[in-house]
Amino acid sequence: xxxxxxxxxxxxxxxxxxxxxxxxxxxxxxxxxxxxxxxxxxxxxxxxxxxxxxxxxxxxxxxxxxxxxxxxxxxxxxxxxxx
Numbered sequence: 001x002x003x004x005x006x007x008x009x010x011x012x013x014x015x016x017x018x019x020x021x022x023x024x025x026x027x028x029x030x031x032x033x034x035x036x037x038x039x040x041x042x043x044x045x046x047x048x049x050x051x052x053x054x055x056x057x058x059x060x061x062x063x064x065x066x067x068x069x070x071x072x073x074x075x076x077x078x079x080x081x082x083x
Contacts, residue, residue: 004019004074004075004076005074005075005076005077006070006071006072006073006074007036007042007044007056007065007070007071007072007073007074007075008054008065008067008068008070008071008073010042010044010054010056011044012044012045012046012047013043013044014043014044015041015042015043015044015077015078016041016042016075016076016077016078017039017040017041017042017075017076017077017078017082018036018037018038018039018040018041018042018073018074018075019038019074019075019076019082020038020074020075020082021036021037021072021073021074022072022074023069023071023072027069027072028072031069031072031073034058034063035058035059035061035063036058036073038082039082040058040059041058041078042056042057042058042073042075043056043057043058044056045057045062051067052066052067053065053066053067054067054070056070
C-alpha cells in the first residue's frame with residue numbers, strides 16, 4: 001500500500017495517477033471539468049521561480065494551477081492503484 005500524494009507535492013518530472021478530487025465544491029467541479037478524474041496520469045512539468053503556479057501535463061494538455069488548488073487533487077504513484 002502506498003501513501004496518497006497531493007498534486008502540489010510533485011517535483012518537476014514526477015508523475016501520479018489521480019484517485020480523487022476534494023475541496024470547495026466550485027473548485028472540485030472546476031478541476032473535474034479540466035480533466036482531473038480517476039485513473040488520469042499527471043506529470044509535473046514546471047514550477048515557477050517563486051513556487052506558484054505549477055504547470056502540469058495531463059491528457060496532452062498543459063494546465064497551470066496554484067498550489068492551493070492543486071492540493072485538492074489526490075493520487076498515487078504511477079503503477080499503483082487507488083484504494
